[in-house]
Amino acid sequence: MNTQNQQIILINRPEGVPTEDAFELRNIPIDKPERDQVLVKTLYLSVDPYMRGRMNAGKSYIEPFALHEPITGSMIGEVIESNSAELNVGDKVQGFLPWQLYNTVDAKAVSKINNTNVPLSAYLSVLGITGLTAYFGLLDVGQPKKGETVVVSSAAGAVGSIVGQIAKIKGARVVGIAGTDEKIAHLENELGFDKAINYNTTDDLQKALEEACPNGVDVYFDNVGGKISDAVLSLLNNFARVPLCGSISSYNGENEAFGPSIQPKLLKTRSTMKGFLITDYEERFDEGLRHLAEWLFAGKLKYEETIAEGFENAPRAFLDLFAGKNVGKQLVKVSDPSK
Amino acid sequence: MNTQNQQIILINRPEGVPTEDAFELRNIPIDKPERDQVLVKTLYLSVDPYMRGRMNAGKSYIEPFALHEPITGSMIGEVIESNSAELNVGDKVQGFLPWQLYNTVDAKAVSKINNTNVPLSAYLSVLGITGLTAYFGLLDVGQPKKGETVVVSSAAGAVGSIVGQIAKIKGARVVGIAGTDEKIAHLENELGFDKAINYNTTDDLQKALEEACPNGVDVYFDNVGGKISDAVLSLLNNFARVPLCGSISSYNGENEAFGPSIQPKLLKTRSTMKGFLITDYEERFDEGLRHLAEWLFAGKLKYEETIAEGFENAPRAFLDLFAGKNVGKQLVKVSDPSK
Numbered sequence: 001m002n003t004q005n006q007q008i009i010l011i012n013r014p015e016g017v018p019t020e021d022a023f024e025l026r027n028i029p030i031d032k033p034e035r036d037q038v039l040v041k042t043l044y045l046s047v048d049p050y051m052r053g054r055m056n057a058g059k060s061y062i063e064p065f066a067l068h069e070p071i072t073g074s075m076i077g078e079v080i081e082s083n084s085a086e087l088n089v090g091d092k093v094q095g096f097l098p099w100q101l102y103n104t105v106d107a108k109a110v111s112k113i114n115n116t117n118v119p120l121s122a123y124l125s126v127l128g129i130t131g132l133t134a135y136f137g138l139l140d141v142g143q144p145k146k147g148e149t150v151v152v153s154s155a156a157g158a159v160g161s162i163v164g165q166i167a168k169i170k171g172a173r174v175v176g177i178a179g180t181d182e183k184i185a186h187l188e189n190e191l192g193f194d195k196a197i198n199y200n201t202t203d204d205l206q207k208a209l210e211e212a213c214p215n216g217v218d219v220y221f222d223n224v225g226g227k228i229s230d231a232v233l234s235l236l237n238n239f240a241r242v243p244l245c246g247s248i249s250s251y252n253g254e255n256e257a258f259g260p261s262i263q264p265k266l267l268k269t270r271s272t273m274k275g276f277l278i279t280d281y282e283e284r285f286d287e288g289l290r291h292l293a294e295w296l297f298a299g300k301l302k303y304e305e306t307i308a309e310g311f312e313n314a315p316r317a318f319l320d321l322f323a324g325k326n327v328g329k330q331l332v333k334v335s336d337p338s339k
Numbered sequence: 340m341n342t343q344n345q346q347i348i349l350i351n352r353p354e355g356v357p358t359e360d361a362f363e364l365r366n367i368p369i370d371k372p373e374r375d376q377v378l379v380k381t382l383y384l385s386v387d388p389y390m391r392g393r394m395n396a397g398k399s400y401i402e403p404f405a406l407h408e409p410i411t412g413s414m415i416g417e418v419i420e421s422n423s424a425e426l427n428v429g430d431k432v433q434g435f436l437p438w439q440l441y442n443t444v445d446a447k448a449v450s451k452i453n454n455t456n457v458p459l460s461a462y463l464s465v466l467g468i469t470g471l472t473a474y475f476g477l478l479d480v481g482q483p484k485k486g487e488t489v490v491v492s493s494a495a496g497a498v499g500s501i502v503g504q505i506a507k508i509k510g511a512r513v514v515g516i517a518g519t520d521e522k523i524a525h526l527e528n529e530l531g532f533d534k535a536i537n538y539n540t541t542d543d544l545q546k547a548l549e550e551a552c553p554n555g556v557d558v559y560f561d562n563v564g565g566k567i568s569d570a571v572l573s574l575l576n577n578f579a580r581v582p583l584c585g586s587i588s589s590y591n592g593e594n595e596a597f598g599p600s601i602q603p604k605l606l607k608t609r610s611t612m613k614g615f616l617i618t619d620y621e622e623r624f625d626e627g628l629r630h631l632a633e634w635l636f637a638g639k640l641k642y643e644e645t646i647a648e649g650f651e652n653a654p655r656a657f658l659d660l661f662a663g664k665n666v667g668k669q670l671v672k673v674s675d676p677s678k
Binding site: 061222225226229238244245246247249250258259260261262263264266267268269270271272273274275276277280 | 400561564565568577583584585586588589597598599600601602603605606607608609610611612613614615616619
């Protein structure tokens, strides 16, 4: 076994769009697992837009990353040494752990992945927090009804692509907004979106949306905020619902986070805008995962991944999220499983 | 009986802040009531901020005023001729009618005011749409819990002053925002607000709010939108509720309706912002009026009125709303009752 461990740490708090300079690769030792501990080899890292907020010093719903400490996030790994009765060598596990090649953790800090009918990486996307975010944000906050119009921004992203497909399963008309023609084609041709709009090549997003949503908008699943959302919010129907899942336009402090007040639009239409965090739904995760798995196995739900290779490329993969380079879930493949 | 009728009509659609030039007083005849009709003499007119929206041509939740047609709104009147079995001469009624000295209408277009334990004008304020708006907006959308902090903007206005008092009845800590020292004193000394802030004389509204809300904000009853609301929204606690009742900062198209995106604030705190219209609660009006009357007679709820005298002064009274001149409900007294 390779006994060299590495971690990726945050070395400064970027202003605006972060660059790779904010991160540093550091060599560290591997700790031997003590009683009830396991040594986990990292297989896949999840990189997610919300992590940008953790790079700032300010308090948010989740603690900021500490300077000179490793980035932490969702990952999948394999147990390669075990001092726990609960986990065996070879077990695949998921957890929320430091970005390291190896982590020595209490067995109870990770959870075993039992189902192996799907690729392991699916547990970081459609069968993980990503899928659950789409599921509860759309169904619990958005509550689309049959025949209603659902608009999704970042529609080709990890959450957005699942949101649109669940909305179709529920009988809604689904319009996606994304930033490349390749994504547009994918949404319309592969994922069953009724219409997708490329905000980068559309001269008049407002007009394109009006044409795509002749009956107005009943649910707007907002991943982005900013100007794109301003355009969608102008088309809300009465009693529309706007689940706020992300606000990527503002994460790097761009000007887009400044715009017309949206209160008049919500007021006129008696609409509801609601922020949600997937962690608030923890008690219902089993319900969500059961449905997601059912749809997945029935072929009703496709999931997409963009996989970067190599631990050292995790910062780059994270930064690419803000350039909209990923289709579906952006992951980093760190190692192959041993067996 | 004076047989000269008059009406106030809209003669142009103002851009920005309207002036009296938009209105014109016109002499018209009085129509004799036909079968099942009554002739109603206007006693009080209600002037309300939402009417600004009706001066614009665009579609909203309510039809725009027609050009060269009378303004319509809530009013209280007295039946002075009746061809209906349902209403007698002398009955006091309320309805949503054209701004005229006299209206000839179907008896079913108005509703009789039965309770005469309070001044008639109360049926246009605390025991009317104003009180109901405060009641349902705060309790149904805002849902304040004992010990929570409720912030109200336009706190000395018709709805705001009732919102704050109901919040106190429900055991919340209440902070009001208003625009004159006289209003501040009134809120703190007469209406029992825990703290009131004068946004016109406070150098740093954000800081003043932070000091007034050491435990953050759980419910923000938003009557104004714009910069004032931006400051309050920065202090939302997790799972805060923001009933949108009005957006007076934007009604005249001022720049204040442009500002930082609020989605990130709602997202971080998992808060809910919801527009509501009192007409959506019509089925529950009896419930609301029962509670409002109960609190009123128990001395727990005070109501304030600013009454302009004379039909011809209705446009001025309406325009004064946007200069924040009123304390409590702004009414126009048109005639004394006959008996």
